[in-house]
Amino acid sequence: MNAELTHQMVPTNGTELHTVSAGDGYPLILLHGFPQSWYEWRHVLPALARRFRVTAADLRGMGDSAVQLSGQDKRNLATDIKGLLEFFGWERVVIIGHDFGGAVGQRFALDYPESIERLVCIDIPYYPALPPFNERPWSPEQLVHSWYLFLQLNPDLPERIAEGAGAHYLRWFYEHGSGPAGSPFSDDDVAEYTRWFTQPERATAAFNLYRDYARVDDAHWRADHGRVLELPTMWVHGLQDPFVPLANLDLLPAAFANLRIERLDGCGHWVPEEAPDRLERVLVDFLRDLA
Numbered sequence: 001m002n003a004e005l006t007h008q009m010v011p012t013n014g015t016e017l018h019t020v021s022a023g024d025g026y027p028l029i030l031l032h033g034f035p036q037s038w039y040e041w042r043h044v045l046p047a048l049a050r051r052f053r054v055t056a057a058d059l060r061g062m063g064d065s066a067v068q069l070s071g072q073d074k075r076n077l078a079t080d081i082k083g084l085l086e087f088f089g090w091e092r093v094v095i096i097g098h099d100f101g102g103a104v105g106q107r108f109a110l111d112y113p114e115s116i117e118r119l120v121c122i123d124i125p126y127y128p129a130l131p132p133f134n135e136r137p138w139s140p141e142q143l144v145h146s147w148y149l150f151l152q153l154n155p156d157l158p159e160r161i162a163e164g165a166g167a168h169y170l171r172w173f174y175e176h177g178s179g180p181a182g183s184p185f186s187d188d189d190v191a192e193y194t195r196w197f198t199q200p201e202r203a204t205a206a207f208n209l210y211r212d213y214a215r216v217d218d219a220h221w222r223a224d225h226g227r228v229l230e231l232p233t234m235w236v237h238g239l240q241d242p243f244v245p246l247a248n249l250d251l252l253p254a255a256f257a258n259l260r261i262e263r264l265d266g267c268g269h270w271v272p273e274e275a276p277d278r279l280e281r282v283l284v285d286f287l288r289d290l291a
Contacts, residue, residue: 003046012083023049033099037063043276061205179268238267
């Protein structure tokens with residue numbers, strides 16, 4: 001990272017989000033997934049900041065944002081991001097989200113279409129196109145990869161794992177989810193994510209991404225089933241992602257009128273860290289006319 005990064009706590013929607021910003025120009029908001037923080041954009045943010053105003057945010061209760069033990073449903077998280085626009089005085093933004101950050105971006109596009117110029121989702125399904133959580137068919141192969149979805153619905157045990165064996169738990173995700181080139185995460189990278197994840201109250205916020213996914217988000221997604229979004233949208237998918245089945249891409253054309261799909265061969269789930277240069281190229285190309 002060689003760009004000058006500005007760290008800031010931003011009040012929004014009854015909480016404070018930790019943000020990291022650089023550059024000037026059209027505003028881009030970068031949203032991380034589980035189990036990560038703004039730090040997952042450390043390679044991409046400086047490159048994009050040569051052309052845009054780029055702000056990466058830690059989601060509610062996670063990373064270095066204010067501790068919040070509730071409110072991690074995707075509608076409320078999208079409202080948090082709407083508050084960032086109001087704080088910075090932006091009318092419209094591009095939202096780029098990885099994993100659950102992409103789910104927050106989807107919710108933002110559905111709830112605040114007047115405030116989003118373009119949407120980029122990376123390694124995440126489009127949730128309104130999926131069956132309800134308790135009706136979803138899980139193949140045995142997918143259960144082998146995604147067993148943690150069900151563990152993390154437990155109201156207590158995941159926090160104990162995070163506090164007692166957080167680094168080992170995180171390392172499993174990073175190594176299992178990486179593509180054929182192996183994990184791009186150094187020991188220092190794992191330590192940075194472990195730093196906040198092993199704090200029980202912050203781990204609760206991260207696990208609530210899954211708990212609210214199963215108990216709150218479903219009704220919101222179902223209400224938008226069949227809705228077609230008009231805004232320019234790009235989906236980026238690592239072809240060797242074990243967590244998000246490739247077949248999810250087949251559901252996208254019916255939901256987006258202006259869609260571009262980028263399939264990255266040799267890449268797993270962690271695209272911003274496994275293939276930051278390739279991601280930068282497709283993002284710059286997709287946003288070229290806004291620069």
